[in-house]
Amino acid sequence: MAQLSDLTPGKKGKIVKVTGRDAIHRRLLDMGVVGGTDFLVEKKAPLGDPIQIKIMGYHLSLRKSEAETIIVE
Amino acid sequence: MAKTLKIALAGNPNSGKTSIFNNLTGARQHVGNWPGVTVEKKEGTCKYNGYEITVIDLPGTYSLTAYSIEELVARDFVIKEKPDVVVDIVDASNLERNLYLTTQFKELGAKVVIALNMSDVAEKNGMNIDAKNMSHLLGAAVIPTVGHKNRGMKELLEAVVNTAENKTGLEEHPIAYGKEVNPEVEKIQRILSKDSNLVSQYSPKWLALKLLEGDSEVIKVAENSPVWNEIQHVVNKSRDYLHYHIGEDAETLIADQRYGFIRGLAAETVQRPELERLSLSDKIDKVITNRLLGLPIFLLFMYALLKFTFSGSGFMVGWFEGFFEWLGGAAAAVIPEGIFQSFIVDGIIGGVGGVLGFFPLVLFLFLGIALLEDSGYMARGAFVMDKIMHAFGLHGKSFLPLLIGMGCTVPALMASRTLESRKDRLITMLVNGFIICGAKIPIYALFIGAFFFKSGATVFFLFYLIGIAFAMLMARLFRIFLLPGEVAPFVMELPPYRVPTIKGILIHMWEKGWMYLRKAGTVILLVAVIIWLGFTFPQEPQYSKDYEAMTAQIEENFAQQVALITTGFGTAVNEIEENEIFAKFAEVDSQFSAAIEEGGLEEGSKIYFALEKGKNKSFATLQETYPQQARLYVQYRALTPAKDEQLVAIENAMAAEQMEKSYAGRVGHAIAPFFKPLGFDWKSSIALLAGFAAKEVVVATYGTLYSMGETDLEAAEPLREAIQNDPSWTPLKAISFMIFCLLYIPCFVATVVFHKEAGSWKWTGFMVLYTTVLAWVASFIVYQGGMLLGLG
Numbered sequence: 001m002a003q004l005s006d007l008t009p010g011k012k013g014k015i016v017k018v019t020g021r022d023a024i025h026r027r028l029l030d031m032g033v034v035g036g037t038d039f040l041v042e043k044k045a046p047l048g049d050p051i052q053i054k055i056m057g058y059h060l061s062l063r064k065s066e067a068e069t070i071i072v073e
Numbered sequence: 074m075a076k077t078l079k080i081a082l083a084g085n086p087n088s089g090k091t092s093i094f095n096n097l098t099g100a101r102q103h104v105g106n107w108p109g110v111t112v113e114k115k116e117g118t119c120k121y122n123g124y125e126i127t128v129i130d131l132p133g134t135y136s137l138t139a140y141s142i143e144e145l146v147a148r149d150f151v152i153k154e155k156p157d158v159v160v161d162i163v164d165a166s167n168l169e170r171n172l173y174l175t176t177q178f179k180e181l182g183a184k185v186v187i188a189l190n191m192s193d194v195a196e197k198n199g200m201n202i203d204a205k206n207m208s209h210l211l212g213a214a215v216i217p218t219v220g221h222k223n224r225g226m227k228e229l230l231e232a233v234v235n236t237a238e239n240k241t242g243l244e245e246h247p248i249a250y251g252k253e254v255n256p257e258v259e260k261i262q263r264i265l266s267k268d269s270n271l272v273s274q275y276s277p278k279w280l281a282l283k284l285l286e287g288d289s290e291v292i293k294v295a296e297n298s299p300v301w302n303e304i305q306h307v308v309n310k311s312r313d314y315l316h317y318h319i320g321e322d323a324e325t326l327i328a329d330q331r332y333g334f335i336r337g338l339a340a341e342t343v344q345r346p347e348l349e350r351l352s353l354s355d356k357i358d359k360v361i362t363n364r365l366l367g368l369p370i371f372l373l374f375m376y377a378l379l380k381f382t383f384s385g386s387g388f389m390v391g392w393f394e395g396f397f398e399w400l401g402g403a404a405a406a407v408i409p410e411g412i413f414q415s416f417i418v419d420g421i422i423g424g425v426g427g428v429l430g431f432f433p434l435v436l437f438l439f440l441g442i443a444l445l446e447d448s449g450y451m452a453r454g455a456f457v458m459d460k461i462m463h464a465f466g467l468h469g470k471s472f473l474p475l476l477i478g479m480g481c482t483v484p485a486l487m488a489s490r491t492l493e494s495r496k497d498r499l500i501t502m503l504v505n506g507f508i509i510c511g512a513k514i515p516i517y518a519l520f521i522g523a524f525f526f527k528s529g530a531t532v533f534f535l536f537y538l539i540g541i542a543f544a545m546l547m548a549r550l551f552r553i554f555l556l557p558g559e560v561a562p563f564v565m566e567l568p569p570y571r572v573p574t575i576k577g578i579l580i581h582m583w584e585k586g587w588m589y590l591r592k593a594g595t596v597i598l599l600v601a602v603i604i605w606l607g608f609t610f611p612q613e614p615q616y617s618k619d620y621e622a623m624t625a626q627i628e629e630n631f632a633q634q635v636a637l638i639t640t641g642f643g644t645a646v647n648e649i650e651e652n653e654i655f656a657k658f659a660e661v662d663s664q665f666s667a668a669i670e671e672g673g674l675e676e677g678s679k680i681y682f683a684l685e686k687g688k689n690k691s692f693a694t695l696q697e698t699y700p701q702q703a704r705l706y707v708q709y710r711a712l713t714p715a716k717d718e719q720l721v722a723i724e725n726a727m728a729a730e731q732m733e734k735s736y737a738g739r740v741g742h743a744i745a746p747f748f749k750p751l752g753f754d755w756k757s758s759i760a761l762l763a764g765f766a767a768k769e770v771v772v773a774t775y776g777t778l779y780s781m782g783e784t785d786l787e788a789a790e791p792l793r794e795a796i797q798n799d800p801s802w803t804p805l806k807a808i809s810f811m812i813f814c815l816l817y818i819p820c821f822v823a824t825v826v827f828h829k830e831a832g833s834w835k836w837t838g839f840m841v842l843y844t845t846v847l848a849w850v851a852s853f854i855v856y857q858g859g860m861l862l863g864l865g
Contacts, residue, residue, distance in 0.1 A: 023140050024559075026136075027140070029136075030135045030136035031135060032173065032332065033564075035325075037332075045457055046362070046365070046367030047368075047457070052456070056167070056169045058167045058566060059567040059568075060564065060567070061452075061563060061564070061565050061566075062563055062564045062565075
C-alpha cells in the first residue's frame with residue numbers, strides 16, 4: 001500500500017481507495033479512479049508536477065497533491 | 074404538420090460530440106447561452122423520416138453531479154425540458170469511462186441512444202465491440218459512428234426515431250447497486266413516493282441515489298417536500314449504515330457499482346488485443362511533453378500562436394482599415410462638411426471601424442486556439458505550465474489568456490473561458506490587463522524614446538516584467554483574500570493527438586468570432602459615440618485668444634506683402650502671373666518641378682542635384698538681367714508657405730484649446746488635482762481619460778494637446794521632442810506615468826468584454842475600481858518616493 005504520488009514513472013498498480021473529500025474526490029470517481037482499477041504511471045511534467053497516468057485506456061493528469069489522496073497497491 | 078422531436082446530444086469532452094452535432098445540423102445552428110450562466114448553448118435542427126428534429130448540444134461532461142455548472146446545466150435540461158431522446162456520444166476507444174455518464178442518464182430515466190463514436194479508431198487498435206449485444210445488455214440502441222467522416226448518421230437518426238416511438242424492442246435493464254446499497258435506495262424511494270408532486274417531476278430512483286450521494290442541489294429540492302423530515306431521517310440512517318458497516322461513503326459505493334456494471338458489460342461485449350501497441354499518439358506524446366523538450370516545445374508553440382494571430386491577421390486588418398478609410402472618405406465626400414459629417418465619419422464609422430479592427434485578430438486567434446485544442450496540444454500546454462501557474466494561485470490553463478494578453482486584452486479575456494472554475498476564470502481576467510498589450514506600445518515608445526533613449530530596449534523589457542510581476546502578485550493576493558479556496562483540480566484528461574478537421578476548425582472560429590461581434594459590438598458603438606461627443610462638444614468654446622482675428626491678421630499681412638511685391642513688378646495683384654518678367658522666373662521653377670515629377674526623382678539623388686544646379690544657373694542668368702525683380706520673386710515664393718505655417722499653428726492651437734475645453738477636457742481638468750501627487754498635469758489627465766477609449770489614443774491626444782495636429786503613432790518624433798523640451802516633464806514623471814498606464818483600467822472594449830464574460834456589474838465595477846486605485850497607489854509611491862530620494 002502506498003500513495004499514488006510515491007510511484008515513479010513506469011510503475012504499474014491497482015487503485016485501492018480514494019481518501020480525498022468533496023469536489024476532488026468526486027472528480028476522481030468520475031474519471032474512473034475507483035478501487036480495483038489498474039493503472040500505469042507514465043511520466044512527470046517537465047517541472048516535476050503534475051504527473052500523468054494511464055487508466056481505463058486513456059491518459060489522466062493530476063497534481064502530486066491530488067495523487068497523495070489515492071491509495072494504491 | 075410535421076411531427077417534431079427534441080433530442081439532446083451528450084457525451085464526454087473529446088468524444089467527438091461537436092463533429093456529430095455539425096454533421097446532423099449542418100449550417101442550421103444557433104449559438105447562445107444557457108439562461109443565467111455563461112455556458113454556451115448550441116441548438117440546431119435536422120429532418121429525418123418526416124420528423125422535424127431539434128438538436129440541443131449539452132455541455133461536454135464526464136458526470137452529472139452538482140459540482141460544476143456544465144454538469145448541472147446538462148442534467149437540468151434532461152429533467153426539466155424532457156427531451157424525447159438523449160443521444161449519448163461514447164468514445165469507443167475509451168469505453169469504460171465514457172459509459173459512466175451513460176449509466177447516469179439511465180438513472181435519470183431518460184431514453185438513451187448510444188453513438189459508439191470513433192469506432193474506426195477502436196477497430197484499428199484491435200478492439201472488437203459487439204454493438205448488438207451491448208444494446209441488449211444496456212437496453213438502449215448502440216450505433217457505431219465515425220463523426221469526423223460523417224459515417225453512421227442515418228443509422229443514428231433511425232435509432233433516435235425508433236427509440237422515440239418505443240419501437241426498439243429492447244428491454245430496460247436497471248443497474249444493480251449491490252446488496253448493500255440497493256435496499257437503502259429502496260427504503261428512500263418508499264418515503265419519496267409519499268410526495269406525489271415530487272416523484273412526478275423526478276425519477277424516484279434517481280432522487281434516492283442523489284440523496285444518498287449527498288447531492289447539494291437535490292437536497293435543496295427535497296427540502297421543500299412536506300415529508301422532508303422523514304426523508305432526511307432515512308437518508309441519514311442509510312448513509313451512516315453504509316459508512317459504519319461497509320466502511321465506505323455512499324458516493325464511492327455507488328460509483329463503484331456503476332463501474333462494476335460497466336466492467337461486466339465490457340467483459341461480455343468487448344474483445345481487446347492481447348498486447349497493447351504503442352499508438353502513434355503515445356509516441357508523439359513521448360516527445361512533446363518530454364522532461365527536457367517539454368518546455369522548449371511549449372514556448373515554440375506559444376510563439377507560433379502569437380505570430381500566427383498577430384502577423385497572420387495583418388493582411389485582413391489591412392483590408393478592414395482600408396475599407397473603413399474608404400468608407401470614411403466616401404461619406405465625407407457625400408455629406409457636407411460640419412458637425413454631422415464629423416459624427417458619421419469620426420463617431421460612427423470610426424467607432425465601428427475600431428470594433429471591427431479587432432475582428433480579424435479575434436478570428437485568427439480562435440483559429441489558432443481551435444487548432445491547438447482540436448489537435449490535443451492545449452491540455453499538454455496546461456500540463457507543462459501548471460506548476461508555475463499554481464504557485465501564483467492560477468490554474469495551468471491560465472497560461473493561454475495571459476499570453477494572448479500580450480497582443481490584445483479583448484481576445485485574452487475571451488480565451489479565459491477555457492478555464493472550468495469560475496474563480497480561476499475571474500482571477501485570470503482580473504489580472505490580464507497588466508500584461509502590456511499591443512495598443513500600449515506607442516505610449517512606451519514615446520516616453521522611453523524621450524527620456525531613456527540610451528537603454529530603451531532594457532527599460533521597455535523591464536516594464537513588461539513589471540506588468541507580469543503585478544499580474545502574478547495580484548493573482549496570488551486575490552486567491553488568498555478575494556476568492557479563497559483551492560485552484561480547480563488538475564484531474565484532467567489528456568486527450569489523444571488528432572488531426573483536426575478543417576470543417577470543425579472553421580465552424581469553431583466563426584462561432585467565436587460572431588459571438589464577439591454580437592456581444593461586444595452594440596455596446597462598443599454606443600460608448601464610441603459617447604466618447605466622440607465628449608471630445609467634440611462644445612464645438613465653439615470660449616477661446617482664450619481671438620483666433621479668428623489672428624487668422625484675419627495673417628491674411629491681411631499676406632495681402633499687403635503681395636501688393637508690395639506686385640507693385641515692384643509694376644502690375645496689379647491679380648495680374649502678376651501675366652507679368653512678362655515674373656513669367657520668366659516662374660518658367661524656370663515650373664520646368665524644374667515638371668522634370669522632377671516626371672522622373673519621380675528624390676531629393677539628394679544625383680540627377681536631382683544636377684537639375685537643381687541647372688535651375689540655379691538659369692535663375693542666376695535671369696538675376697543678372699533683373700536683379701531687383703529676382704529679389705522680389707524669391708520673397709513672393711516664400712510668402713505662401715510662411716503664411717500656411719502660421720495658419721496651421723493657429724489651427725493646431727485652436728484644436729488643442731477645443732480639446733482642452735471640450736466636455737471631456739473639462740473632466741480632465743477637473744480630475745487633474747487627483748493626479749497632481751503622481752506628477753501629472755492636466756494634459757496627462759486628459760490623455761489618460763482618452764486612453765479609456767483605446768490605449769493608442771493616449772499618444773494621439775498628447776499630439777493634439779501639444780498643438781502637433783494629427784500625430785502618426787509610428788513616427789511621433791515631433792511630439793517626442795516637444796515632450797522632451799517641455800520643462801514640466803522629468804524622467805521621474807515619465808516613469809510614474811508609464812506605471813500608471815501599465816496598471817489602470819483596460820480600454821472600454823476590454824471592459825465591455827470583461828463585463829460580458831464575468832456576467833455581473835459587481836465584478837466589472839470592482840475591476841475598474843481596483844485597477845485605478847492600484848495604478849494611483851503605485852504611481853504615487855514611485856513619484857513621491859523618487860522625489861524624496863531627490864530624483865525629481
